[in-house]
Amino acid sequence: MHVLAGVVITLACLVFSSACKGEPPAHELFLGVAASLRQVMPELVRDYEKTHPAVQIRATYGASGDLQRQVEGGAPLDGVLFASSQPVDALLSKGLARPETRRVIATNTLVLIGPVGGPPIKLATLKDLPAGERLALGEPGAVPAGQYAKEALVRLGMWEALQGRLVFGGDVAAVLAYARRGEVVAAFVYRSELRGVGDVVELDEVAPSLMSRVEVVAAAVRGAKSSKETAEFLEFLSTPAAQQKLREFGFGGI
Template structure:
């Protein structure tokens, strides 16, 4: 190998090593209902932080908490309810000083697009055999649905019809495919499946739906994680969330 070629190869190797050293991956565990919004926000943040790649871990909030408690390498945690982040704080899994609310949402009852389901009262009727909702123990949307049905006095009567799902997007899929007559999802989920499902009713009688976020206590990239949390509260990120149908914090 000639001297010039050797120097060129060495320079390329050094350049690659330098780029690798500066490359950073930030792992964000977020509620499944935030998936589309997070993917739209990612390039905006990455453009401001060359060499940084956002990696999203999307699942039910309860599952995300279990993963963090088990030692999963997570930098930022965003849940679909205050209760789950409260539990994370109680276990000292997050930095409480970084906690803030990202967005809000609404719970809706949806049915397949061609359904003539009239409202929440119809759920107890013979025309409804299966109602999908997230598992209340790990899926906040399911917990909100349980609170609403209990407030209406319907929870006990509907037990034989309930189809549990691992996360809210699974509920949406069940309804869109016509595998159930109805399901409880967020308004943002319903909007993402326009033409496949229709909103039967906006549901009340539950705790406010807020999405809190915080930096994980054992974040591998704590400074970058704090920067991302701050970015999520910025006008640019909030504009994306509004476009996706989320409410202001």
Template sequence: MKLKLFFMINILLFIALASCGQEQVESDEPIELTISAAASLNEVLTEIKTLYEEEHQQINLLLNFGGSGSLQQQIIQGAPVDLFFSAAEDKYDELLERNLIDSSYSSDLLGNELVLVTPSNTSVEITDFPDLVSDEINTIAIGTPETVPAGQYAKQTLQQLYLWEKLSAKLIPSKDVRQVLSYVETGNVDAGIVYRTDALLSDKVTLIKTADPSLHDPIIFPVGIVKGTRHKAEATDFYEFLHSEKATKVFNKYGFLMVGNK
């Protein structure tokens, strides 16, 4: 009887120790933070991710890129996102109004410019936005204005120049600004309207003209912590890193303007 009791005690002790060991293994697993960000931030955030993870090896940053409007809707529908980096204030502000962004960790961080680009090998000569009405220009890619901020700014610019109606038959709506850039790079369209930072990334497009900032809403990229994050401390640390001097140097390297701080 005593021998049986001895074995039972040892078995229970083994199970308890194994359970504790498993909990220790799980606690040592990296924490994953999901960053939903505008497509135009792809390269710069990918570089910042590398820098941050080198200093924080217990953190894995999962970068989810897309049109700001689509990403906003994902958050509204409950997608597990820790930080949102938008290319438009209106999409972002709606989340603030819905109390889905933590206002204590929210800021307007970056600025950008809107530019007209053409394929670098095109034979069509244009020098400004009004030249888009030329019969030689058949297709113009812009982001879908309802969901893509760059498309919204493009529409505002063309409306202010009284070109929107004239060009409506030529416009090719795209899911995000990077798709616009791709269409221009491959020659699938005759022209496109993108951010300056996108144009600077490609040697397959020619930057024709920068839109006058007065023709569209200010191009501001706000960033904030999503209230539903399950990793508040880690999300806060990365949010702070985005405002650091080290991150600022990377943003400047890719042509972004620093418009604010935390």
């Protein structure tokens, strides 16, 4: 009986040799992912890997503009998921991403937040901030949330008036941290950033008419070693199950 059991185990190891030898999965995908997806992406990855055991996904999080420049510099990324269409389309224009894989996977809402107990500031009153008070937003040249905020402030005629009062964060997570620590009186972040955060409050919502549509856009990098698998993962992000997960984390539908 023990001999038979040993034969069965041996055969199983021959069939599933990668599991027995501890070998890595057949495909490792390396993704450059916007910082605003840092909470939901691990869950999306886990859901996908459950049904695709031959695929392992590793994500690097950061500002979309910085990740764009990494791809342009030759970073070995298989795909990108950015918080704006602009950096994805820049890669497409340079032939660095596959146009047939480009897709919008979610939308978002830009809001003005402040520390709990702070003054009830609104967009319309930002120009009247008390002396010494500061406003945080992402660096417009690299952080889409900062670019959206700048667009809104320009259209409201406040951008120039607020110069010298602005604090810039390297990504949306850094901007949120400024507000949570009480270092600024208000900050521009995505509504999805507020999930599970109890020490800041939403002060105002930025109207869509004041800025470009807030979109999460993805694409596979041209020449990536796991191009087919990357495209399949990006397709998964548009499925009802993935869309439901994104909504649970505060993102809007497509």
